[in-house]
Amino acid sequence: MIQVFTFYLFATLLIASGAFTIFSRNPVHSVLWLILAFFNAAGLMVLVGAEFIAMLLVIVYVGAVAVLFLFVVMMLDIDFAELRAGFMKNVPLGILLAIIFVCELIFGIGAYRAGKIELADAPVNPAREGASNIEAVGELLYTKYIFLFETAGIILLVAMVGAIVLTNRKRAGVRPQKVADQVARRPEDATRNMQPEVGKGVEL
Numbered sequence: 252m253i254q255v256f257t258f259y260l261f262a263t264l265l266i267a268s269g270a271f272t273i274f275s276r277n278p279v280h281s282v283l284w285l286i287l288a289f290f291n292a293a294g295l296m297v298l299v300g301a302e303f304i305a306m307l308l309v310i311v312y313v314g315a316v317a318v319l320f321l322f323v324v325m326m327l328d329i330d331f332a333e334l335r336a337g338f339m340k341n342v343p344l345g346i347l348l349a350i351i352f353v354c355e356l357i358f359g360i361g362a363y364r365a366g367k368i369e370l371a372d373a374p375v376n377p378a379r380e381g382a383s384n385i386e387a388v389g390e391l392l393y394t395k396y397i398f399l400f401e402t403a404g405i406i407l408l409v410a411m412v413g414a415i416v417l418t419n420r421k422r423a424g425v426r427p428q429k430v431a432d433q434v435a436r437r438p439e440d441a442t443r444n445m446q447p448e449v450g451k452g453v454e455l
Contacts, residue, residue: 257358258298264351265291282320287348289313294359303385 268288275281289312296305392400421427 253358253361254298257361258295260355260358261291261294261298264355265295279320282316286313286316289316290352291355294355297359301384303388306385 265288268284268291271284272281272288275284289308293305293308296302296308
């Protein structure tokens with residue numbers, strides 16, 4: 252019973268926070284509502300026994316949203332004095348959201364201990380009987396799909412190197428980096444062991 256109630260609670264808050272993300276006029280508020288939507292989606296994944304996807308939602312997506320928040324703050328002309336002035340006005344809303352988070356955690360922990368929701372008759376962990384969701388994903392990822400996993404890593408590495416090369420610009424007055432000279436540099440040329448006398452200090 253508690254699993255069904257928790258499911259409808261998370262699903263309702265997920266849909267509501269997604270709607271507020273779209274219709275909010277303040278971009279900072281939209282990001283905060285989006286974070287709430289990700290947390291509720293992670294709760295739904297925990298209910299169906301997909302702990303790995305829940306952790307991905309919290310760690311990867313919420314972390315990416317935090318970076319997005321920084322970009323919004325840096326790129327938009329936001330009046331921080333006005334934001335600080337309206338801080339006390341938004342305190343009741345913040346307390347309400349904190350209470351909602353605490354209630355969600357309580358219901359989520361209770362529903363997880365009561366058992367996951369079975370969606371079908373198919374086995375949840377096809378890799379090994381009795382293994383947890385994270386163990387099953389790890390066994391499949393590093394055995395059956397190891398070459399696909401390594402290929403995805405190589406593609407991401409090539410994309411990262413390509414982005415660095417394409418965005419590299421030479422600017423006047425900035426000395427370019429010489430990677431070959433840095434690699435060829437010997438440790439004895441990079442550091443010196445000094446034994447200054449007492450009271451002499453460092454010679455500049």
